[in-house]
Amino acid sequence: MPATELRNRIAEHVESIALVNTHDHLTREDYRVAEPADLLSLWFLHYASSDLVSSGMPPQDLEQMRDPRQPLEKRWRIFQPYWERIRNTAYAKALLIAARDLYGIDDINRRTYRALSEGIAAANRKGRYREIYKRAGIEVAIWDVLDPRPESIDTAIFAPTIRLDNFIGARSRGEVAGLAAISGVDIHNFDDHLRALNAHIDRHARTIFAIKIGVAYWRPLRFERVGRGEAEAVFNRVMADLSQGVSMEEARPLQDYLMHHIVCRAIDHDLTIQIHTGIQEGNANLITNSNPTLLSNLLLEYPQARFDLFHASYPYWRELGLLAKVFPNAFADLCWVPTISPRVLRTALEEWIETVPGNKVSAFGADYIFVDGSYAASRMARQAVTDALCNKIEEGYLDEDEAAGLAAKYLRENPWALFGLDRWRRQRRKPPSRAKTRR
Ligand SMILES: [Zn+2]
Numbered sequence: 310m311p312a313t314e315l316r317n318r319i320a321e322h323v324e325s326i327a328l329v330n331t332h333d334h335l336t337r338e339d340y341r342v343a344e345p346a347d348l349l350s351l352w353f354l355h356y357a358s359s360d361l362v363s364s365g366m367p368p369q370d371l372e373q374m375r376d377p378r379q380p381l382e383k384r385w386r387i388f389q390p391y392w393e394r395i396r397n398t399a400y401a402k403a404l405l406i407a408a409r410d411l412y413g414i415d416d417i418n419r420r421t422y423r424a425l426s427e428g429i430a431a432a433n434r435k436g437r438y439r440e441i442y443k444r445a446g447i448e449v450a451i452w453d454v455l456d457p458r459p460e461s462i463d464t465a466i467f468a469p470t471i472r473l474d475n476f477i478g479a480r481s482r483g484e485v486a487g488l489a490a491i492s493g494v495d496i497h498n499f500d501d502h503l504r505a506l507n508a509h510i511d512r513h514a515r516t517i518f519a520i521k522i523g524v525a526y527w528r529p530l531r532f533e534r535v536g537r538g539e540a541e542a543v544f545n546r547v548m549a550d551l552s553q554g555v556s557m558e559e560a561r562p563l564q565d566y567l568m569h570h571i572v573c574r575a576i577d578h579d580l581t582i583q584i585h586t587g588i589q590e591g592n593a594n595l596i597t598n599s600n601p602t603l604l605s606n607l608l609l610e611y612p613q614a615r616f617d618l619f620h621a622s623y624p625y626w627r628e629l630g631l632l633a634k635v636f637p638n639a640f641a642d643l644c645w646v647p648t649i650s651p652r653v654l655r656t657a658l659e660e661w662i663e664t665v666p667g668n669k670v671s672a673f674g675a676d677y678i679f680v681d682g683s684y685a686a687s688r689m690a691r692q693a694v695t696d697a698l699c700n701k702i703e704e705g706y707l708d709e710d711e712a713a714g715l716a717a718k719y720l721r722e723n724p725w726a727l728f729g730l731d732r733w734r735r736q737r738r739k740p741p742s743r744a745k746t747r748r
Pocket residue numbers: 332334453676
């Protein structure tokens with residue numbers, strides 16, 4: 310049988326799968342449509358913008374380039390030389406895919422940027438998220454809201470999570486006061502602090518589908534087992550300080566204690582814990598903080614918990630594969646990887662097919678703030694999954710039925726089960742049905 314026939318058949322099957330997107334950050338739609346949007350202000354909010362800076366663009370030029378109140382021509386002139394430097398990266402390829410498929414524009418260059426920009430501005434209207442998700446074949450996304458009110462979201466396509474980084478990270482009186490406001494619980498002592506955290510989780514537990522922890526952006530993922538007394542003593546120092554609060558180093562035992570507390574609460578509520586591991590967005594961070602093996606003690610201590618470990622822990626994807634292979638409570642999530650490197654997605658899958666049980670991997674999460682990026686990520690993920698499966702068939706490792714079964718698991722069934730999306734299906738706000746509109 311010719312190889313292209315096989316590829317076409319697998320591609321067609323992969324194309325037919327309604328995706329579960331394990332992670333997206335789309336700005337609330339009412340906020341987005343209230344702001345002007347164009348090529349340079351919207352598509353360079355993140356990712357490709359970090360490549361621009363890494364290629365040499367001064368950060369103040371990035372700010373000017375993104376400012377929609379300045380003339381587009383002037384901003385293009387700032388942008389263009391750096392664009393030439395980054396157009397080889399997968400972040401840039403994602404934008405080129407979105408330009409081609411969603412706006413019918415083949416390239417981003419001095420002849421096309423105005424038309425593309427106008428297209429993006431015209432598309433900045435209500436309903437765009439549903440429209441693009443439909444086009445991408447995304448049924449539902451776990452939505453990392455970056456907004457303390459997950460009840461404000463479109464549950465027809467989003468299943469929300471809440472981030473608890475602010476509860477772990479508070480190390481000044483001002484930050485603690487902010488948590489009191491979010492939770493509705495006055496915080497005077499450590500008991501109150503835990504009560505506030507519990508109240509916040511309890512209030513949202515029935516409407517969220519995961520708890521998100523993103524602290525690897527600012528501390529290592531090793532959370533020691535700390536006695537309550539030690540944590541309370543740090544908390545008391547936070548409350549006694551009238552200026553900046555305590556240092557990051559001093560705050561560590563308190564943060565460690567709170568992380569263990571959160572894992573216990575996630576177990577109580579049967580919620581999966583999504584943890585950022587690996588590559589941090591931006592241009593200045595400590596990658597070693599995000600090594601997933603730092604989580605080993607939590608994985609050992611909480612067999613009842615479910616840990617969904619993000620971004621293939623890139624570049625520690627081998628370590629992540631090992632954790633997912635060994636620990637029943639560790640799950641490997643390839644969100645953001647399609648647009649970091651389709652090659653890494655493909656290679657990781659090819660190895661994990663041999664090492665990790667088929668129920669432990671989720672292969673698609675877009676991780677974008679703007680929906681055109683989510684679309685491009687879906688295209689790149691479907692392609693990389695198709696390539697990985699075809700390679701394994703051609704190696705003689707999988708037969709075609711096995712490959713088709715894995716595709717459905719990786720792109721849909723595994724995350725559906727991991728986040729308990731049957732409940733989402735029951736709770737979701739239904740789009741107006743035909744029967745109703747006829748009546
Ligand atoms: Zn993210």
